[in-house]
Amino acid sequence: MNDPYETTEAHLERLLGRALNSFDLPDATVGRLDSALAHASSLHSSHHSAVLDRVTYRHAYLLSDGSSLVLWELVHSTGRSGAEQHELYTEESEARLAASRLPSGFPGFATADGDSGSGATGLSFGDLGADLDADFELLAALMTAPPAALPRMYVPDNSADHARRVLRRAENSDRPGEETAGLLSVAFAHHITQVFGRQYRVDGKDAGFTLYEHAFLLLDGTETSLWEVEHTATPDGRHMCEVYGSEHTAREAMELRARVR
Structure with missing residues (x-):
């Protein structure tokens, strides 16, 4: 990872240029990186299997004001092209959260027999009944209240910018609007919890559903949350992100996605 002949400027240009989500980095972070004088990269974690290759690197930078800045790079080969x-x-x-969201990294998302759902299969009336039972099981699970959550451990970590990025990646037209964005602009701490995560067969295809609560602590001591739904219940199996202002609305959206493909 460390090329002794590569300048820090060239290293950053290469790093930012290949990242799929570089546009999502906070503007303040990118601005600080302009003054980077030196850098060091190291392997942080690695996972390799028949279905997933995933590596995380830690890139540390020394800035001109004497401070340091760290970027975490996630490298994986889970795309269609490999x-x-x-x-x-x-x-x-x-x-770590992004790594857990990878198709092969979702907890409980592998089928019991390892079947990916590809290939032609016959259909009998018994199969049809089983499919209906599975659909009812899916809808019931999507709308079931989760078990009592553990106490939140708020982290004061650029939380207002985190809220901005969560809202920006939402693709649903009914996502929270300017009023919510303004309220979260004074968030100073946040906590992320995975509330639900499971994979099912929907209309003969594998579809993953995950629900996250992004809880924010505001300057006046009040709390508010964004509910993020991530799923692959799309016509082409593409990963999609939606954000809602309440858990009930988020679960209703998952139910709708489970019914309509």
Whole structure:
């Protein structure tokens, strides 16, 4: 990872240029990197299996004001082409969360027999009944209240910018609007919890559903949350992100996605 002949400027240009989500980095972070004088990269974690290659790197920079800055790079080969894809994060916790969201990294998302759902299969009336039972099981699970959550451990970590990025990646037209964005602009700490995560067969295809609560602590001591739904219940199996202002609305959206493909 460390090329003795590569300048820090060239290293950053290469790093930012290959990251799929470089546009999502905070503007303040990118601005600080303009003054980077030196850098060091190291392997942080690695996972290799028949279905997933995933590596995380830690890139540390010495800035001109004497301070330091760290970027976390997630490299994986879970795309359709099998080519390496790169993502950048400012916090290790965000990189770990992104890694958990990879198609092969979702907890409980593998089928019991390892079947990917590809290939032609016959259909009998017994199969049809089983499919209906599975659909009812899916809808019931999507709308079931989660078990009592553990106490939140708020982290004061550029939380207003985190809220901005969550809202920006939402693709649903009914996502929270300017009023919510303004309220979260004074968030100074946040906590992320995975509330639900499971994969099912929907209309003969594998579809993953994950629900996250992004809880924010505001300057006046009040709390508010964004509910993020991530799923692959799209016509082409593409990963999609939606954000809602309440857990109930988020679960209703998952139910709708489970019914309509």
